Amino acid sequence: MAIQWHSGMVLGIESMDLTHREFIDQLNAFETANDGELSARFPDIVEHTVNHFRREDEWMRRLDYAHAEAHTEEHDKVLKVMAAVARCVDKGDTRFGRILIREVAKWFHEHALTMDYMLAGFLHASGHGPAGPADVGGDALDSAGR
Numbered sequence: 001m002a003i004q005w006h007s008g009m010v011l012g013i014e015s016m017d018l019t020h021r022e023f024i025d026q027l028n029a030f031e032t033a034n035d036g037e038l039s040a041r042f043p044d045i046v047e048h049t050v051n052h053f054r055r056e057d058e059w060m061r062r063l064d065y066a067h068a069e070a071h072t073e074e075h076d077k078v079l080k081v082m083a084a085v086a087r088c089v090d091k092g093d094t095r096f097g098r099i100l101i102r103e104v105a106k107w108f109h110e111h112a113l114t115m116d117y118m119l120a121g122f123l124h125a126s127g128h129g130p131a132g133p134a135d136v137g138g139d140a141l142d143s144a145g146r
């Protein structure tokens, strides 16, 4: 198993927790995927990760969260590596895809228990728990410069 979900990862913000469980399930599903399955599923995990990070980034920016910059920087680093690896996978080189899944799983465990934990604490303290802030639609995200 690439990453084992445990109760310590529950942040009490419903949409974050759901997204994190989905992400862990996707990461783990790659463990038993053959090369064809890995290639076919790779775009899905990239898209899921983009949406996951974009939502947190948008909340942080909208609510003037003090640690937004460092948190978003971490997201951006992962997305850049994912995009580069996705190009390799698309050309049929699945080795880097497998390495990425393993490394992102390790990174995510740490990220969820530190940066996402702090963000969730802020959301609760600012009255946005457990539903989380309302999501802004795609047009609004675009006009906000994303």
Ligand SMILES: [Fe+2]
Pocket (backbone or CB within 6 Å): 016, 020, 052, 056, 116
């Ligand atoms: Fe997250």
Ligand SMILES: [Fe+2]
Pocket (backbone or CB within 6 Å): 053, 056, 071, 075, 111, 115, 116
């Ligand atoms: Fe995050």
